[in-house]
Amino acid sequence: MQDAFKEKVLAGKVAFIAGASSGINLGIAQHFARHGAKVAIISRSAEKIAAAAKTMTDEGHEALGIAADVRNFDSVDAAFKAVHDKFGKIDVVVSGAAGNFVAPALGMSSNGFKTVVDIDLVGTFHVLRASFQYLNRPGASLISITAPQAVNPSLFQAHVCAAKAGINMLTKCLAMEWGPAGVRVNAISPGPIAETEGMLRLAGSPEAEKAIKARIALRDYGTKTDIADTALFLSTHNAKYITGSIIDCDGGSKLGDAGADALAGN
Ligand code: HXC
Numbered sequence: 232m233q234d235a236f237k238e239k240v241l242a243g244k245v246a247f248i249a250g251a252s253s254g255i256n257l258g259i260a261q262h263f264a265r266h267g268a269k270v271a272i273i274s275r276s277a278e279k280i281a282a283a284a285k286t287m288t289d290e291g292h293e294a295l296g297i298a299a300d301v302r303n304f305d306s307v308d309a310a311f312k313a314v315h316d317k318f319g320k321i322d323v324v325v326s327g328a329a330g331n332f333v334a335p336a337l338g339m340s341s342n343g344f345k346t347v348v349d350i351d352l353v354g355t356f357h358v359l360r361a362s363f364q365y366l367n368r369p370g371a372s373l374i375s376i377t378a379p380q381a382v383n384p385s386l387f388q389a390h391v392c393a394a395k396a397g398i399n400m401l402t403k404c405l406a407m408e409w410g411p412a413g414v415r416v417n418a419i420s421p422g423p424i425a426e427t428e429g430m431l432r433l434a435g436s437p438e439a440e441k442a443i444k445a446r447i448a449l450r451d452y453g454t455k456t457d458i459a460d461t462a463l464f465l466s467t468h469n470a471k472y473i474t475g476s477i478i479d480c481d482g483g484s485k486l487g488d489a490g491a492d493a494l495a496g497n
Pocket residue numbers: 329330331332333334338339340341342343344346347378380391422423428429430432433
């Protein structure tokens with residue numbers, strides 16, 4: 232398939248991506264590297280993040296993996312300093328670390344709820360807050376990864392829905408505060424993405440997958456490249472007038488399924 236972007240559209244740029252030892256965020260990191268960026272990635276596991284960075288250095292790209300827990304501001308701050316020391320600057324930040332499990336609110340302890348809010352929402356605040364000293368200039372692009380659950384209530388996902396709703400509002404507040412400096416702050420809301428930990432946890436059986444696909448306007452899961460292309464666009468000059476936006480890349484998932492059963496087959 233033809234690539235919509237010039238191969239090296241991020242040449243000379245440095246990207247910092249949080250939660251990128253696997254899945255969608257690693258897909259973004261690899262896509263950025265293939266489009267010319269130097270890439271730094273963080274996650275909790277030293278082993279996993281080193282292996283993820285190696286997938287990029289093995290292809291001849293510059294990539295650095297650092298173990299850091301987004302729940303700990305000092306560890307995130309230290310990671311940014313290490314990346315800045317190594318690459319000399321940072322242009323793009325993606326905040327995508329997340330945790331999820333399926334449980335009813337009554338099956339969730341205070342610590343269970345707090346754990347997800349701490350990783351997703353507080354972690355995103357930490358990443359964006361720590362990044363600003365390095366990205367306080369026109370052209371900088373900050374991107375968070377949210378989810379349709381931020382606006383669509385979802386059974387057994389109270390923690391994730393609340394955390395992602397917070398990310399959407401944080402995105403808009405920081406876009407207002409940091410816009411005067413020329414810094415753009417946006418979020419991407421992926422729909423169900425194939426071959427990810429998230430969908431394994433939410434729809435682990437073929438029956439569940441079929442039921443979810445029947446409720447997506449485009450009737451299929453997206454790919455990691457779909458999300459990576461959206462992040463790539465937001466990182467370029469072509470997106471220079473976009474800030475405070477939640478960009479849906481979801482095949483129309485959020486449109487809902489009113490009448491889907493009655494109209495099946497149409
Ligand atoms: C109820 C649970 C639980 C479950 C954990 N907990 N799993 N409660 N049901 N299935 C509770 C624990 O009992 C504990 O509370 C608290 O959560 C913290 O658990 P720990 O295991 O100590 O936490 P930690 O090691 O920090 O791990 C965090 C995690 C874990 C979120 C629980 O699953 C994780 O590391 N996830 C990262 C990977 C991930 O989730 N990827 C998917 C992201 S996808 P107590 O009270 O016992 O101490 C995503 C999709 C969004 O976000 C939308 C998709 C469409």
